[in-house]
Amino acid sequence: MTAFEPLQNSLAELADLRAGISMLTWDKEVNMAAGSAPRRARQIGTLAGLYHKRSLEEVPGLLEAAEKEASQLDSISQADLREIRRDLDKQLKFPLEFVKKTAQVTSEAQSAWLKAREENSFLPFAAKLTELVDLKRQSAEYAGYQANPYDALLDLYHPGMTTEAVTRLFEGFKRELGGLVRSAANFPQIDTSFVRQVVPEDKQIAFSKMVLSRLGFDFQRGRQDSSAHPFTIPLAPEDVRITTLVSENDPLRMLFFSIHEGGHGIYEQSLRPDRYGLPSGQHCSISIHESQSRLYENNVGRSQAFWEYFFPHFADLFPDKLAGIGPEDIFRVVNRVVPSPTRINSDELSYHTHIILRFELENEMISGKLQVKDLEKAWEAKMQDYLGIRPASANEGVLQDIHWAHGNFGYFPTYSLGSFYAAQFMQNAQKVLPDLENEFAIGNFTSLKLWLNENIHRHGRVFLSEELCKNITGEALDVKYFVEMMKNKYHHIYQYS
Amino acid sequence: MTAFEPLQNSLAELADLRAGISMLTWDKEVNMAAGSAPRRARQIGTLAGLYHKRSLEEVPGLLEAAEKEASQLDSISQADLREIRRDLDKQLKFPLEFVKKTAQVTSEAQSAWLKAREENSFLPFAAKLTELVDLKRQSAEYAGYQANPYDALLDLYHPGMTTEAVTRLFEGFKRELGGLVRSAANFPQIDTSFVRQVVPEDKQIAFSKMVLSRLGFDFQRGRQDSSAHPFTIPLAPEDVRITTLVSENDPLRMLFFSIHEGGHGIYEQSLRPDRYGLPSGQHCSISIHESQSRLYENNVGRSQAFWEYFFPHFADLFPDKLAGIGPEDIFRVVNRVVPSPTRINSDELSYHTHIILRFELENEMISGKLQVKDLEKAWEAKMQDYLGIRPASANEGVLQDIHWAHGNFGYFPTYSLGSFYAAQFMQNAQKVLPDLENEFAIGNFTSLKLWLNENIHRHGRVFLSEELCKNITGEALDVKYFVEMMKNKYHHIYQYS
Numbered sequence: 001m002t003a004f005e006p007l008q009n010s011l012a013e014l015a016d017l018r019a020g021i022s023m024l025t026w027d028k029e030v031n032m033a034a035g036s037a038p039r040r041a042r043q044i045g046t047l048a049g050l051y052h053k054r055s056l057e058e059v060p061g062l063l064e065a066a067e068k069e070a071s072q073l074d075s076i077s078q079a080d081l082r083e084i085r086r087d088l089d090k091q092l093k094f095p096l097e098f099v100k101k102t103a104q105v106t107s108e109a110q111s112a113w114l115k116a117r118e119e120n121s122f123l124p125f126a127a128k129l130t131e132l133v134d135l136k137r138q139s140a141e142y143a144g145y146q147a148n149p150y151d152a153l154l155d156l157y158h159p160g161m162t163t164e165a166v167t168r169l170f171e172g173f174k175r176e177l178g179g180l181v182r183s184a185a186n187f188p189q190i191d192t193s194f195v196r197q198v199v200p201e202d203k204q205i206a207f208s209k210m211v212l213s214r215l216g217f218d219f220q221r222g223r224q225d226s227s228a229h230p231f232t233i234p235l236a237p238e239d240v241r242i243t244t245l246v247s248e249n250d251p252l253r254m255l256f257f258s259i260h261e262g263g264h265g266i267y268e269q270s271l272r273p274d275r276y277g278l279p280s281g282q283h284c285s286i287s288i289h290e291s292q293s294r295l296y297e298n299n300v301g302r303s304q305a306f307w308e309y310f311f312p313h314f315a316d317l318f319p320d321k322l323a324g325i326g327p328e329d330i331f332r333v334v335n336r337v338v339p340s341p342t343r344i345n346s347d348e349l350s351y352h353t354h355i356i357l358r359f360e361l362e363n364e365m366i367s368g369k370l371q372v373k374d375l376e377k378a379w380e381a382k383m384q385d386y387l388g389i390r391p392a393s394a395n396e397g398v399l400q401d402i403h404w405a406h407g408n409f410g411y412f413p414t415y416s417l418g419s420f421y422a423a424q425f426m427q428n429a430q431k432v433l434p435d436l437e438n439e440f441a442i443g444n445f446t447s448l449k450l451w452l453n454e455n456i457h458r459h460g461r462v463f464l465s466e467e468l469c470k471n472i473t474g475e476a477l478d479v480k481y482f483v484e485m486m487k488n489k490y491h492h493i494y495q496y497s
Numbered sequence: 498m499t500a501f502e503p504l505q506n507s508l509a510e511l512a513d514l515r516a517g518i519s520m521l522t523w524d525k526e527v528n529m530a531a532g533s534a535p536r537r538a539r540q541i542g543t544l545a546g547l548y549h550k551r552s553l554e555e556v557p558g559l560l561e562a563a564e565k566e567a568s569q570l571d572s573i574s575q576a577d578l579r580e581i582r583r584d585l586d587k588q589l590k591f592p593l594e595f596v597k598k599t600a601q602v603t604s605e606a607q608s609a610w611l612k613a614r615e616e617n618s619f620l621p622f623a624a625k626l627t628e629l630v631d632l633k634r635q636s637a638e639y640a641g642y643q644a645n646p647y648d649a650l651l652d653l654y655h656p657g658m659t660t661e662a663v664t665r666l667f668e669g670f671k672r673e674l675g676g677l678v679r680s681a682a683n684f685p686q687i688d689t690s691f692v693r694q695v696v697p698e699d700k701q702i703a704f705s706k707m708v709l710s711r712l713g714f715d716f717q718r719g720r721q722d723s724s725a726h727p728f729t730i731p732l733a734p735e736d737v738r739i740t741t742l743v744s745e746n747d748p749l750r751m752l753f754f755s756i757h758e759g760g761h762g763i764y765e766q767s768l769r770p771d772r773y774g775l776p777s778g779q780h781c782s783i784s785i786h787e788s789q790s791r792l793y794e795n796n797v798g799r800s801q802a803f804w805e806y807f808f809p810h811f812a813d814l815f816p817d818k819l820a821g822i823g824p825e826d827i828f829r830v831v832n833r834v835v836p837s838p839t840r841i842n843s844d845e846l847s848y849h850t851h852i853i854l855r856f857e858l859e860n861e862m863i864s865g866k867l868q869v870k871d872l873e874k875a876w877e878a879k880m881q882d883y884l885g886i887r888p889a890s891a892n893e894g895v896l897q898d899i900h901w902a903h904g905n906f907g908y909f910p911t912y913s914l915g916s917f918y919a920a921q922f923m924q925n926a927q928k929v930l931p932d933l934e935n936e937f938a939i940g941n942f943t944s945l946k947l948w949l950n951e952n953i954h955r956h957g958r959v960f961l962s963e964e965l966c967k968n969i970t971g972e973a974l975d976v977k978y979f980v981e982m983m984k985n986k987y988h989h990i991y992q993y994s
Contacts, residue, residue, distance in 0.1 A: 034717055
């Protein structure tokens, strides 16, 4: 037996413990009755504490022993050691007191955010957000960084990503697509009334499951349920839970929630079960995870070929069978550009303006250029500048997302990076598999899934996101593929040039 | 802070860990897809191992410290110390190697039982059952006992219960009711055709939830779902999960599963949340647990008053609204005596004959009087003697229950003890609350629940089962209350005297 095996066994047991936490969390969102909430929070907290304690007791010694024999290991296990070391060193940089203090303030910030939402006023949230920003700046100092404190926060969700690189990508977006976003308000309106009909929940769910099965989500190793906010949670590659949210008179909304989470779910189901608990059996980064959900949602689910195949099944949901409507009409509906003051209601294009706005404000707060007291004004100015929209209220503006109350600074950019990666991956897949769209049009999504399995999923966390991107596409992440896709799409729909 | 608090905190954390195991177990039976089964088994195994390890690391020292200050504690906390000590001493009596060996053989015995079931032959199970019986005899020696090795096995499910006491109760049953069971084959048949109609699953479930709410199961602190075998599993008093099983053309079957598990569920929901993790916040014994399910199932759900209230709601389930049928007809259907070769299909009376048979055979195997190779013959002889029935096959006979394959020797008697306790408790409740049946007849089950809360539930494990029984009824468990109830019931239905 090598010294790697005890490390692997210990990490597999930790993954089992994490599965217990995931199960309690999934159930909380999907099943649990309201009266169980406080006890459940404590149960999850206890298991998380046990996980933390046990990982710090066991992993350092086992890792050190394994590292001594690293040269005898294959390259994947060597990558595992590198990543376990990265996680551990990162974890050890934060003093326990600081971690506790952050947990405390984060919990208070969530209550303050809820209160602010109730009053529809930023003020009740401002003081706690100020404390949180200070803690995040402190956390960047503990973690360390080269150029910019914000780098340390990005690194939590996307190891290796820098403020400079994100800025370059977002500047590219603004330069190439900023004008398109701003002129969208003047685009011709696209009629959506024919899909805004009541479709019973069970029919919607059945259709969504049929689509997900076709795309490659395996219902023998996972489930789909309903929850207030759609999410994906894995218990293991063999048991991946995705959720969706049904709007009775908007079946497309539910479908796209399903496809998005389905993309996350297919990724998790395709991780290597023999590397369970090891980095080589885990997702690469939040950005790459998001690339998979966005690829299925936008590059597949919003494609003409997708609707050529699924249109008749979709039309069957409606009492009038969508008589007189065709796949091209649905294609136009799901790709229309309608800028909105809220991120989650945004279309595929103007969505990124929301992310850029948040990234810029976060970066300014962390670097100290922007004070929390001036945040709402800065938000409104950027919203006016980028989208020509003025939020009607605090809830529609600066209070719309819970991310900051959760302390998740550095997270928002991964949403856009995911879309940009998806466009770049898809362009490459189409080059290698020129028949891909014809396959979609006859309901065959297998080649795409196998390509993703081979190029992305099976590598887990063996490569950093940017290495993975270079291995697949021959170059670093470049926004130009996303830009090109957007321009082609809107040229087709709106004759925009 | 007293030395009791750290012990209480540690036990609460262990209960949190157990909640994770319960959640994974509940989900396995209710939701999980088939492909997740092997991984799930390992995840549950890991958490169970962590639980075991942590409890042995933490509890002994904390308990010893608390025991030193026992005299300063209130009587409930003193009872907690007594019970924690009982559990720990019991646990420490079994060498780790023996525990592992038992787990191994039990796992093999379950596979052997499944194989035997497939072949409908006792033979493939016999060798592993022989090994298990030897291990159980060994386990009795480790645990220690006064008069009879079987006492040590009973004690696992019902602390303080003895073979002699069970024998006395069962001899009482045989003497007073054995003749009634044997003559049941000649009773006039009761027509059941009017309730054997198809009722859609959702209507059955809605009715069952209405009944459970009325009885006092709190759906704000628990759920009811469907599973292949109905069960109750608590995550905490604030979150109790019960399941049922729908037969489309037999809504009464489903209802009685629901009421039975509902009785278990009401008990678990009524344990003291402030004693979470402590014996004073846990059920008293398996027998007392069963007394609660049986009381609701038989003494409430099979009463005339119950059907006076629920009949119109029940009749609404059927297309013909059960025209021409009345509450008394349902009362007769749910109380009819129809001896069966299988325990789980048995009526309220002849059921206990099945338990007595198993108890006697178990006791003979553990004491060495009966060899496993002769078990099937002995089974058939007793079945003929007590019920006048010859099982058509091994599956219908000696292979019908999984309990022995699980190694649960000493468990079966708790089913009958539960019924006997239920009759004795109910007789007492009716003495104190003479209006109880009139309340049932107008759908009011609150006084009964409050009486159970006050007399049984809130005490947790502070008293042993027999102490509890004496506190409530002034005497030890006596089969005469059950006998009297049965005689009255069948006199009414069959004019039997």
